[in-house]
Amino acid sequence: MHIRTSRASVAVDTPGESKPSSRPANPGRRPAAQTLWATRPLALRDGRAIAVRLVGDRLEVAVVDATTATIRWRLASSVLTERQATIWANTSDSRRTR
Structure with missing residues (x-):
């Protein structure tokens, strides 16, 4: 059940209601990704x-399409040569996220 106010909606426990597990099992789940964003x-x-x-x-590698401005994740081997990857790594700082 939830309580709705003019500013938010909050989940609350009610007597007799069973709680779902905090992490549902998902066998098809992707492994965690480590992402580095280039400056x-x-x-x-x-x-x-x-x-x-x-x-x-x-x-x-995340590539922003030149015509549609959409981001697509593609295999690095299909986007970059080793030389391009080395140049990019040497000329760009990065910010790590998980």
Whole structure:
């Protein structure tokens, strides 16, 4: 059950109501990702690379599409050469998030 006010809605326990587990089991859940956001994007043929993330053992790059301005996560090996990755790593500071 919840209580609604003009500013918020708050969940409350009611007698006899069973509580769901705090973390539902989800066997198809993706592994946790570690993301590094670049302060300087790298210009690519398809747009700009703005971040990298490691999901399990897969390295992905966030590319902002040059025409639609949408962000797509793509495999690093399909977006960057080793030389481009080295140049980008050396010229861009990054901010880490989890």
